[in-house]
Amino acid sequence: MIPGGQPNMQQLLQQAQKMQQDLAAAQQELAETPVEGSAGGGLVKATVTGSGELQSLVIDPKAVDIDSAEETAETIADLVLAAVRDANASAQQLQQQKLGPLAQGLGGGGIPGLPF
Numbered sequence: 092m093i094p095g096g097q098p099n100m101q102q103l104l105q106q107a108q109k110m111q112q113d114l115a116a117a118q119q120e121l122a123e124t125p126v127e128g129s130a131g132g133g134l135v136k137a138t139v140t141g142s143g144e145l146q147s148l149v150i151d152p153k154a155v156d157i158d159s160a161e162e163t164a165e166t167i168a169d170l171v172l173a174a175v176r177d178a179n180a181s182a183q184q185l186q187q188q189k190l191g192p193l194a195q196g197l198g199g200g201g202i203p204g205l206p207f
Contacts, residue, residue: 117189118142126185128178130170137174141185145175 118192121141129136134154138147156163 100135121182121186121189122178124185125166126178126181128174128176128181130173130177131166135167135170135174137178139178139182141182143182145178146169148174196205 093116122144124141124163125138125146126141127138128133131154136149137145139145148171150167150171154167
């Protein structure tokens, strides 16, 4: 602070720039971090990035019952949804861990576009 109670604008700008760089680095790290979710005891596995982008989907052949194609299709669809939701929930937890402290540094959160 400058004498008289005025904030040092140069210092504030430097802090804001550093926070912006830290946030960009954390977002990049999230985009590159794989997070896995599964359903049906591991019959279906989904991998998303920490930012929530679906990267891969693996369906174990044991999930397929060729004698009941319609029922199998419905079951697999349900398992895929559950696995992707599980992976996305893990990605949101990772976002909280990586971005939460940065948001608090920006005034306690509530940043538009961020999930906290």
